[in-house]
Amino acid sequence: MIIIAETICILAGMLPLAAGYFQFDLPLVAIGCLVIGLLWLLSQWRRLDWAASLGMLIFTGASALGVWVGLSPFLLAISVLGSLLAWDLADFSRRLRRAAPEDNLRLLEKQHLMRLAGVGGLSLALTLAALIVRLQISFGWLLLLAIVAILGLLQLVKRLRQSV
Amino acid sequence: MVRRIFLLISLAYILVIAGLATLRGELLALVVPVVLYLLVGLARAPETIQLQIRRSLGSERAAIDSPVRVTLAVSNTGPALEEVFLEDILPAGLQVRGGSNHHLLSLASGRTFSWSYDIQGPRGYYAFTEVKVEASDLFGLLHRKKSFPVHGQLFVLPPVMRIQRVAIRPRRTNVYSGTIPAHLGGPGVEFFGVRDYAPGDPPGWINWNISARHPENLYSNEFEQERVADVGIVLDGRLRANTLRAGHSLFEYSVQAAAALADAFLTQGNRVGMLLYGHYLHWTFPGYGKIQRERILQSLARAEPGESLVFADLAHIPTQFFPAHSQIVLVSPLVPADYDVLLQLRARGYQVMVISPDPVRFELAYLPKLPESALAGRIVRMERAMLLNKLRHAGLQVLDWDVARPFDQVGLAGLGRPAAWIRAIRR
Incomplete structure (x- = not known):
């Protein structure tokens, strides 16, 4: 079940990017995305765990590049989301390998996929909303948001230190 | 795992900074899935494990x-x-x-x-x-x-092999009746001597032959009392004595022998203690019965061979653990330097029995069949045979054990009490 979901997510990360770059007459970049996607798929079957992080970074980078080139932001959002979920599933399947044969993995898989589907759906909705809804914010609000972001980061680092 | 969080945070910040730097809102929109994923994950992280x-x-x-x-x-x-x-x-x-x-x-x-x-x-x-x-x-x-x-x-x-009877003759026995000949006349099985008839002697004890030759008096047979004795088992755990070949250690055979002997002595009713002599000394206090058997087996379960400069030779066997004139059973493959120590033990009045798993045959079994190893084996075997003969001549009871044969078989032949007619011939 996980391997199917992971394959779908990798394809969701790869195909929109490749299609977008083909549309913009950048076939080399498109082929590069396809090759990297296929290598990612292959690496998951060969259980090369490090490949997922690399694949996600490359696809996100390619998506960021796509914004600069002018590709459809919807395609890019789907690509980022797909690669993020594929990266998560790769790590999840790595964790599942520690399970004993008699463990009820279907339950864990089901819980995980449901949570992931929820996050994916909400992310997609919010991203689409962010792309459609345009707000003009003042510099003061921008400053406030930046401060909140920095404080949030500090809080997160503190919490991580505690946990480690 | 923290690496994963930092990867996502870094990615999110890079996208935000890139979006702000290039004034492209789409880049900021791409951050949304990453941030949402992070928030959901961290919000459901376990606080404590109880x-x-x-x-x-x-x-x-x-x-x-x-x-x-x-x-x-x-x-x-x-x-x-x-x-x-x-x-x-x-x-x-x-x-x-x-x-x-x-x-x-x-x-x-x-x-x-x-x-x-x-x-x-x-x-x-x-x-x-x-x-x-x-x-x-x-x-x-x-x-x-x-x-x-x-x-x-x-x-x-360790597995406990049953040995029916181990014949030992320590000079001193305890007061309780058992199976060890006590060098004392009295009720028993084996003939010990003849004495004057005492009122109360059963008629079956009267020696009619001698009484007929001396009609002025009646004479009764006397039998050798059989009692229990103190037995101290010394298990040699020195690495230099215990050969290790292809993952098999001779020490395991020594442990088997010690377990079988302890079981046999305790079954006969004796008081048995055990000393593990290796990189440290581990003494199991003497005792009787099933509980003592369990103590000794647990002690044998923990036993490991080891090396120590102090206990490199047997000279530091603490003889104060063993009562004077009691029986000591040493389970050891032996090294030539042990001869003097064993002789000293004998001189102090201990009855010493040596059970020696044969390290030469054991090691040769794992060596390639070459003429050189065969020759070396012959030389070492001769040295060992000389050592064992010297020990026998010094009055020690020695059992040379080829570990290819189970100890119960070897023990039955080498440790059991000889038949009565053989004992009679020896006298």
Whole structure:
């Protein structure tokens, strides 16, 4: 079940990017995305765990590049989301390998996929909303948001230190 | 695992900075999935791990390579754990034979998860100490690890081969009746001598032949009393004496012999103590019966060969542990330097029996069949034969044990009491 979901997510990360770059007459970049996607798929079957992080970074980078080139932001959002979920599933399947044969993995898989589907759906909705809804914010609000972001980061680092 | 969080945070910040720097809102929009994923993961991360764990073993003592069932019950007394990895840490040497000592599951608050698995292992003492728990959120972003001390122990005891009877004759015996000839006249089985008839002697004891020759008096036969004795078993655990070849140690055979002898002596009613002489001294105080048998077997389960400068030779055997004129049984492959020490023991009045697993045959069995090794084997065997002969001439009872044969067979032939007619000829 996980391997199917992971394959779908990798394809969701790869195909929109490749299609977008083909549309913009950048076939080399498109082929590069396809090759990297296929290598990612292959690496998951060969259980090369490090490949997922690399694949996600490359696809996100390619998506960021796509914004600069002018590709459809919807395609890019789907690509980022797909690669993020594929990266998560790769790590999840790595964790599942520690399970004993008699463990009820279907339950864990089901819980995980449901949570992931929820996050994916909400992310997609919010991203689409962010792309459609345009707000003009003042510099003061921008400053406030930046401060909140920095404080949030500090809080997160503190919490991580505690946990480690 | 923290690396994953930092990867996502870095990615998010790079996209935000790139979006702000290029004034492209689309880049900021791409951050949304990453941030949402992070927030959901961290919000559901486990705060604490509060578990109650109990472990029970099917048996605390087992035979070598026989399976023992381990059962664990884990109760979650704290908040729910979405993804938890439980691992019962096995002592080194034990192997899982059936089931699994680790599990990955989701454990709701108040729920209990139980599982069992089978273990087996070679001779030894195994102490269970802890159960490791690793909990994380469903996305595996934040992991919490905790070790729960859950103690338990397992003795894998050496096999005990039954030897019917071991003939020993220490100079001193105890007061209780047993099977060891006590050099004293009285009720018994073996003929000991003739004395004047005493009122109350059973008519069957009267020696009619002598009484007929001396008609002025009646004479009665006297029998040798049989009593229990003090026996001290010394197990030689020195590495220099115990050969190790292809993962097989001669020490294991010494342990088998010590177990069989302890069992035989205790079955005969004797008081038996055991000294492990290796990189340290481990003394099992003398005692009688089944409890003492269990103590000695547990001590043998813990026994390991080792090296120590202090105990490199047998000169430091603490003789104060053994009562004067008692029986000492040394289980050792022997090295030439042991001769003087054994002679000293004999001179102090101890009756010494040496059970010596043959290191030469043992080692040759694992060496390639070359003329050089055969020649070397012959030379070493001759040296060993000379050492054993010298010990026999000094009055020690020596059993040269080829470990290819089971000890009970060798012991039956070499340690048992000779037939009455053979003893009569020897007299």
